[in-house]
Amino acid sequence: xxxxxxxxxxxxxxxxxxxxxxxxxxxxxxxxxxxxxxxxxxxxxxxxxxxxxxxxxxxxxxxxxxxxxxxxxxxxxxxxxxxxxxxxxxxxxxxxxxxxxxxxxxxxxxxxxxxxxxxxxxxxxxxxxxxxxxxxxxxxxxxxxxxxxxxxxxxxxxxxxxxxxxxxxxxxxxxxxxxxxxxxxxxxxxxxxxxxxxxxxxxxxxxxxxxxxxxxxxxxxxxxxxxxxxxxx
Numbered sequence: 001x002x003x004x005x006x007x008x009x010x011x012x013x014x015x016x017x018x019x020x021x022x023x024x025x026x027x028x029x030x031x032x033x034x035x036x037x038x039x040x041x042x043x044x045x046x047x048x049x050x051x052x053x054x055x056x057x058x059x060x061x062x063x064x065x066x067x068x069x070x071x072x073x074x075x076x077x078x079x080x081x082x083x084x085x086x087x088x089x090x091x092x093x094x095x096x097x098x099x100x101x102x103x104x105x106x107x108x109x110x111x112x113x114x115x116x117x118x119x120x121x122x123x124x125x126x127x128x129x130x131x132x133x134x135x136x137x138x139x140x141x142x143x144x145x146x147x148x149x150x151x152x153x154x155x156x157x158x159x160x161x162x163x164x165x166x167x168x169x170x171x172x173x174x175x176x177x178x179x180x181x182x183x184x185x186x187x188x189x190x191x192x193x194x195x196x197x198x199x200x201x202x203x204x205x206x207x208x209x210x211x212x213x214x215x216x217x218x219x220x221x222x223x224x225x226x227x228x229x230x231x232x233x
Contacts, residue, residue, distance in 0.1 A: 001079055002151040008072045009155035012125045073129040076157035080147030085109040085156065087140045097124055105137070109146060109153055119154040128158035136160070138167040173211040179203045180222075201229050 087105045095102040102123045109117045121127070126137055129147075138144040138158070144167035148156040162168055183200040190196055204222045212219050 001149050004075065005149040005152040005155045008075065009152065012072055012127065012155075013121075070131070072127045072155070073131060073157045076127065076147050076149065076155070077129040077159070079149065080157065081112050081150055082159075083109055083111050083146050083148060083153070083156070084143055085146050085158075086143050087138055090140055093122065095122075095124070109148065109156060111148070111150070111153055115153075117153045119156075126158070127156070128160050130161055132160070136171055139170075142166050142170065144168075169211070169214050173207065173214050176203060176207045176210060180207060197229060201226055 085107050087107055089106045091104045091106075093102045093104050100123075104120060104122050105126075106120050107118070109119060111117060123135060123137075126135065128137075143165070145159040145162040145165040146156040147159060148154075158167070159165065160168060160171070180200075180203045183196070183203045186193075186196040187200040204226050208219050208222055208226075
């Protein structure tokens with residue numbers, strides 16, 4: 001498992017070195033196939049097929065997000081050990097992804113044994129589970145849950161489905177806040193519409209149920225708004 005984790009980490013974080021590896025690998029494969037063709041054409045065929053499968057993750061690394069999301073993340077989530085981590089700093093790089101700046105994040109990961117491991121990742125190499133279309137990363141100083149392979153803790157996956165993670169709680173509360181904003185605008189546009197009143201009340205109640213520890217003062221305000229909505233009916 002450690003070897004697989006190290007390989008996926010290398011492919012994810014060192015794309016240009018992976019290109020060099022592919023070039024050398026193809027040269028060596030071509031040389032070995034020539035030798036095998038002289039001895040046994042069937043062996044040569046199966047050797048070529050096997051090598052082709054080995055190159056799939058290498059070629060996939062050229063497409064941003066493919067290896068981290070579709071290969072590395074499921075692997076670490078399935079076979080990894082749970083730990084936690086904190087981003088201690090972020091730095092903008094000279095690269096861009098979809099016209100947005102790529103950032104480098106310095107991380108301290110605490111293993112299941114309590115050991116502190118310093119590592120880093122970038123916006124392009126960030127690995128999180130379950131996969132999603134948007135990149136939502138923890139903020140500096142925010143503790144989040146991870147999984148890693150013991151012996152290779154620098155390769156880790158951010159768990160976006162751990163309900164006890166401060167990162168996940170903040171993300172969930174942010175999503176509910178967006179829905180509250182939309183529901184509030186509908187209500188203010190037509191305050192007598194019972195459907196809009198019900199939607200507004202439901203979103204406020206959802207925030208109270210999920211985010212009482214995250215934003216207790218805001219929860220009190222939302223509780224008061226619900227009381228006012230109930231009194232107006």
